[in-house]
Amino acid sequence: METIKSYVQQHKDRFINELIELLKIPSVSADTAYIQDIIDTANAVKESLEKAGCDIVEICDTPGNPIVYGEKIIDPLLPTILVYGHYDVQPADPIRLWTSPPFEPVIKKTEIHPEGAIFARGACDDKGQMYMHVKALEYMVQSNTLPCNVKFMIEGEEEIGSKSLSWFVERNQEKLKNDVILISDTGMISNQQPSITTGLRGLSYVEVEVTGPNRDLHSGLYGGAVANPINILAKMIASLHDENNHITIPGFYDKVEELSLAERAEMAKAPFNLETYKNALDLNDVYGEKGYTTNERNSIRPTLDVNGIWGGYTGEGAKTVIASQAFAKISMRLVPNQDWEEITELFTKHFISIAPAGVKVKVKPHHGGQGYVTPTDSIGYKAANKAYTETFGVPAIPVRSGGSIPIVALFEKELKSKTILMGFGLDSDAIHSPNEHFGIFNYLKGIETIPLFYKYFVELSK
Ligand code: BES
Ligand code: MN
Ligand code: MN
Numbered sequence: 001m002e003t004i005k006s007y008v009q010q011h012k013d014r015f016i017n018e019l020i021e022l023l024k025i026p027s028v029s030a031d032t033a034y035i036q037d038i039i040d041t042a043n044a045v046k047e048s049l050e051k052a053g054c055d056i057v058e059i060c061d062t063p064g065n066p067i068v069y070g071e072k073i074i075d076p077l078l079p080t081i082l083v084y085g086h087y088d089v090q091p092a093d094p095i096r097l098w099t100s101p102p103f104e105p106v107i108k109k110t111e112i113h114p115e116g117a118i119f120a121r122g123a124c125d126d127k128g129q130m131y132m133h134v135k136a137l138e139y140m141v142q143s144n145t146l147p148c149n150v151k152f153m154i155e156g157e158e159e160i161g162s163k164s165l166s167w168f169v170e171r172n173q174e175k176l177k178n179d180v181i182l183i184s185d186t187g188m189i190s191n192q193q194p195s196i197t198t199g200l201r202g203l204s205y206v207e208v209e210v211t212g213p214n215r216d217l218h219s220g221l222y223g224g225a226v227a228n229p230i231n232i233l234a235k236m237i238a239s240l241h242d243e244n245n246h247i248t249i250p251g252f253y254d255k256v257e258e259l260s261l262a263e264r265a266e267m268a269k270a271p272f273n274l275e276t277y278k279n280a281l282d283l284n285d286v287y288g289e290k291g292y293t294t295n296e297r298n299s300i301r302p303t304l305d306v307n308g309i310w311g312g313y314t315g316e317g318a319k320t321v322i323a324s325q326a327f328a329k330i331s332m333r334l335v336p337n338q339d340w341e342e343i344t345e346l347f348t349k350h351f352i353s354i355a356p357a358g359v360k361v362k363v364k365p366h367h368g369g370q371g372y373v374t375p376t377d378s379i380g381y382k383a384a385n386k387a388y389t390e391t392f393g394v395p396a397i398p399v400r401s402g403g404s405i406p407i408v409a410l411f412e413k414e415l416k417s418k419t420i421l422m423g424f425g426l427d428s429d430a431i432h433s434p435n436e437h438f439g440i441f442n443y444l445k446g447i448e449t450i451p452l453f454y455k456y457f458v459e460l461s462k
Contacts, residue, residue: 004448007139012444016107016118018048019131019443022087023105023120029065029088029160038156041087042066045134045154052134053141054152062164065156069175072141073149079461080149081454082178082417084407085130085185086158089122090432097434112191112428113439123438125431129184129424130154132443136450145451147458151178155407158185161205161367162407169407169414180380180457181411184446186401186423191441193271194388196381197421199299199400200408202334202371204344205307208233208351209362210326216312217322227358229326230311236354236361237328240304244290247304247332249350255337259300267295270397280428298402303333329366333402340368340406369406372419379460380420387422387452391445422446422453 008015027041028034042059045068049057054070065088073080092102100106105120118128133152140146153176155165169176186197212229213222242248259267272295278286288297297303311326313319332347334340348363355361375381376398388396401421408419424446430436
């Protein structure tokens with residue numbers, strides 16, 4: 001019988017071309033101007049699942065973007081794997097920083113991807129990683145090796161908070177029943193060292209608005225006599241961290257789970273080179289919370305970051321003006337046990353309390369989600385590790401990631417099952433940045449590794 005390795009070798013050009021077609025559709029969820037592209041992408045995903053061998057595939061309407069659901073049930077007594085992924089992508093801007101247009105995929109070689117990488121928005125996050133699962137199913141169906149039942153749930157709002165997916169999951173518990181949830185929407189350490197993501201951070205995302213005078217003012221006539229909302233906003237934001245880069249919001253750290261020294265020592269074993277890290281980002285030094293390493297700062301510690309700030313005159317030349325309003329978008333990455341709604345409330349209360357009387361402040365919550373940690377002794381984790389070990393030749397290392405997939409915590413709550421995060425992207429793949437790409441090596445390795453997860457998951461479940 002044909003092995004997955006030879007099947008991938010034989011069909012790789014088609015696999016790459018199919019992904020390229022999917023990447024051409026600009027399914028940006030943040031901007032409603034792309035709604036038709038969202039629908040087109042959902043339809044393309046539906047078609048691909050039908051072709052791969054799902055028995056039922058449907059586009060499920062929601063209050064927002066459609067969800068693609070597919071399944072192949074071969075025997076109700078066998079385990080069921082639920083594959084989750086997202087077909088929506090981040091906005092491509094700033095477009096001028098792309099070396100090729102974001103929705104005209106091209107293959108280019110890089111230092112890290114000598115065999116080439118597909119450059120396009122969504123290549124790694126998450127169309128490329130999601131499509132590996134479609135192709136893995138195709139192989140298992142073609143070779144008659146699908147060892148269990150499979151369900152697919154591919155959504156179109158992950159990048160904007162998965163609101164409709166929460167709605168959908170709450171209403172479809174029976175339909176979505178499964179033994180394990182499998183997701184490829186994270187990364188791994190390197191192409192030589194696979195890793196399995198055992199934790200995700202939670203998120204609270206807010207927008208703040210500071211209003212001073214009721215109109216923009218001449219900065220000479222009024223400057224110095226009224227509160228300038230931009231000055232005030234900058235000052236308020238700066239006060240949210242102290243000199244040790246601890247966050248100053250009262251109660252913010254109350255529920256933070258502190259790792260033991262032994263756990264931190266275990267974490268420190270993962271390969272990491274600070275010089276390489278700095279060089280890759282053109283940084284003279286790293287920066288962050290006192291008392292923690294870079295890897296700890298971006299995974300087991302909570303953060304507060306301004307994602308965007310605006311107000312006043314930003315056009316060409318100089319305009320002497322005191323703006324009436326200033327705005328900022330702020331995200332807080334949270335760790336297990338911090339509740340995102342509680343943190344949003346703490347932020348709101350604190351931010352309003354530090355505003356001087358000369359301005360009015362509004363805080364608008366956007367979205368959020370809880371963090372997630374998964375044990376390494378589950379059947380799912382063991383199966384994933386066996387699969388990686390077989391295709392990479394070395395066992396995977398457990399790693400807690402700094403990113404968020406808020407829906408994962410909801411899956412556990414509503415569907416009562418564990419999620420296994422089998423990611424194949426690299427940090428250098430520039431997800432959310434200009435020139436996002438996904439290595440051909442990674443794409444094909446993913447397709448090779450996934451069927452082994454199925455095999456070992458079923459074997460270990462017996
Ligand atoms: N796939 C990412 C999350 C991710 C990437 C986790 C790499 C771990 C490693 C996902 O699409 C994403 O970008 N999530 C958002 C949160 C969402 C609510 C907008 C994030 O982390 O900013
Ligand atoms: Mn993603
Ligand atoms: Mn993303």
